Amino acid sequence: MSRFQRIGELMAERGPELVMSLLVLVIGLVLVRWIVRVLRSALLKVTNRVTLVSIACNILMVLLLAVVFVSASLEAGLKPGPVISFLTFVSLAAVGVIVLFRPLLPTLPFKVGNVVKAADLLGRIEATTILNTRMKTFDGKTFFVPNRKILDDIVINYHFTQTRRIKIDVGIRYDQDLMKAKRLLEEIMVSDPRVRAKPAPVVYVLNLSRDCVELGGRCWVDNPKYWVTRCDLLEKTKLGFDNAGLAFAFRQLDVHHYNPPSEPGPDFEDA
Amino acid sequence: MEITEGLKIIDTGWVQKPKGFRVKYRKLVEGQLVTELSPPEGKAGLDSDVVAWRYAWKLYMATRSDADGIQDGELVNIHVVNDAAERVKCYATNDFDEFNPK
Numbered sequence: 001m002s003r004f005q006r007i008g009e010l011m012a013e014r015g016p017e018l019v020m021s022l023l024v025l026v027i028g029l030v031l032v033r034w035i036v037r038v039l040r041s042a043l044l045k046v047t048n049r050v051t052l053v054s055i056a057c058n059i060l061m062v063l064l065l066a067v068v069f070v071s072a073s074l075e076a077g078l079k080p081g082p083v084i085s086f087l088t089f090v091s092l093a094a095v096g097v098i099v100l101f102r103p104l105l106p107t108l109p110f111k112v113g114n115v116v117k118a119a120d121l122l123g124r125i126e127a128t129t130i131l132n133t134r135m136k137t138f139d140g141k142t143f144f145v146p147n148r149k150i151l152d153d154i155v156i157n158y159h160f161t162q163t164r165r166i167k168i169d170v171g172i173r174y175d176q177d178l179m180k181a182k183r184l185l186e187e188i189m190v191s192d193p194r195v196r197a198k199p200a201p202v203v204y205v206l207n208l209s210r211d212c213v214e215l216g217g218r219c220w221v222d223n224p225k226y227w228v229t230r231c232d233l234l235e236k237t238k239l240g241f242d243n244a245g246l247a248f249a250f251r252q253l254d255v256h257h258y259n260p261p262s263e264p265g266p267d268f269e270d271a
Numbered sequence: 272m273e274i275t276e277g278l279k280i281i282d283t284g285w286v287q288k289p290k291g292f293r294v295k296y297r298k299l300v301e302g303q304l305v306t307e308l309s310p311p312e313g314k315a316g317l318d319s320d321v322v323a324w325r326y327a328w329k330l331y332m333a334t335r336s337d338a339d340g341i342q343d344g345e346l347v348n349i350h351v352v353n354d355a356a357e358r359v360k361c362y363a364t365n366d367f368d369e370f371n372p373k
Contacts, residue, residue: 190286193318197282225318232321236362243365 014077021076028068036061050112050127066091108133108150110157117156119145163196164226166219168233170241171212171249178205178213181246188236189219194229196220212249289353291316292323294330296346304341308352316354323351324361324368331370340373347373 011018036057043053066087073083110116114125116135123137132144158164168189172181182203189201201219208214217237221229241248293308293316309330310316317323327349336342349370351359361368 187286191288192320193289193291195288197288200278228319232319235321239363240365243363 017075017077021072024075025068025072028071032061032064032068035064106151108147109155110159114157114159116158118150119153121145158223162223163220164223166221166226166230166233168217168237169206169214170237171209171214173212173247173249176246180244181215181241184240184244184246185215185217185237188233188240189217192229192233194221194225211252289355289359291318291354292320292351292359293317294323294327294349295352296330296349298346299341299343320351320359320362324363327351327370335371345371347371
C-alpha cells in the first residue's frame with residue numbers, strides 16, 4: 001500500500017477529527033498570541049518593570065500553549081493521559097537542560113533598562129533575545145546589536161554603581177593666583193547640593209604643562225545626576241573664574257624672530 | 272583636635288550645601304501683592320541653582336510687561352532662594368540678582 005493510500009484511508013477514517021484538531025491548534029495559537037500581547041501592553045501601562053512583565057507574560061504563554069496542544073490532541077482523538085504525560089516529560093526535560101547548562105551559557109552583563117556602553121554605542125537596553133540586543137541610544141536611534149559582538153567587547157554598565165566621579169579639569173595661566181583658583185573650584189563643587197559630601201570634593205594640581213597650570217577637580221555624584229551635574233559644574237566654573245578675575249590658559253607659542261647679521265649675498269650676475 | 276573633629280567643623284562652618292532651590296516672586300492677586308515660591312513649600316526644591324536661575328529668567332521673560340506698575344499675571348522681584356529661604360547669589364554674576372525689580 002502506497003503512502004498516499006494510507007493517508008487517504010486515515011483521512012477517511014479520522015478526517016473530521018484531524019481537521020478539527022488543526023483548527024483548534026491554529027485558532028488557539030492565534031488566540032494565545034493575541035492574549036499575551038494584550039496582557040503585556042496592559043501590564044506595561046500599570047508598571048514599568050519590563051523584566052517582571054516579560055516573565056509573567058512568558059509563563060502565561062507557556063501555560064496557554066500547553067492548554068492549546070492538549071485540546072488539539074484530544075480533538076484528534078488521542079487519550080488525555082499520554083498527552084499530559086508527554087507534555088510533562090517535555091517540560092521537565094527543558095527545565096533539566098536549562099538548569100544543567102545554565103552555568104555554561106554566556107550571559108549578557110546587563111538587564112533591560114540598564115544604561116550601558118557596548119559595541120561603541122551608549123544607550124539604554126530595551127530588549128534582549130537569544131540572538132541580539134535592542135539598544136536605544138540617547139539620540140533616539142534603535143540599534144540591534146548581535147550578542148556575539150557584545151560578549152566579545154568591553155561593556156560598561158552604568159547601573160552597577162550608585163555613584164560616579166566627575167572630573168573638572170581646567171588650565172590657568174602661570175601668572176594667575178593658583179591658591180585662589182583651587183579654593184574657588186573646591187567651593188563650586190562643595191556648594192552644589194548634588195555633589196556628595198563623602199568622598200569630599202578635592203582639587204589637585206595635575207600638571208605644570210607648557211601652556212598652563214592644570215587643575216583637576218574631583219567630586220562624586222549619584223549616577224543618574226552625573227551628566228547634568230557635570231555640565232552645571234563646568235558652567236559654574238567658567239563663570240566663577242571669570243567673576244573672580246582668573247584667566248584660563250589657552251594654547252600659546254612663543255615665536256622668537258631671529259635677525260641674522262647682514263652679509264653680502266652671492267653675486268648672481270657674475271655666475 | 273582629631274582630624275575627624277576638624278572635618279566636622281569644616282563641614283558645618285565652611286561652604287554651606289543647600290538642599291534645594293526655589294524661585295521666589297511677587298504677583299498681583301485680587302489687587303494685592305502676594306509672595307509665592309516655585310516649587311511651593313512642601314514640594315521638593317530644585318537641586319540645581321543653574322536650573323533655578325534659568326527657570327527664574329524664563330518666568331521673567333514669559334510674564335514681563337513694559338507698562339508702568341504691576342500688571343495682572345506679571346511676576347516681579349523674581350529671585351532664587353535656598354531651602355532656608357535665604358537669597359542666593361547668581362552663579363553667573365556672583366551677585367544677588369533679581370529679575371523685574373519693581
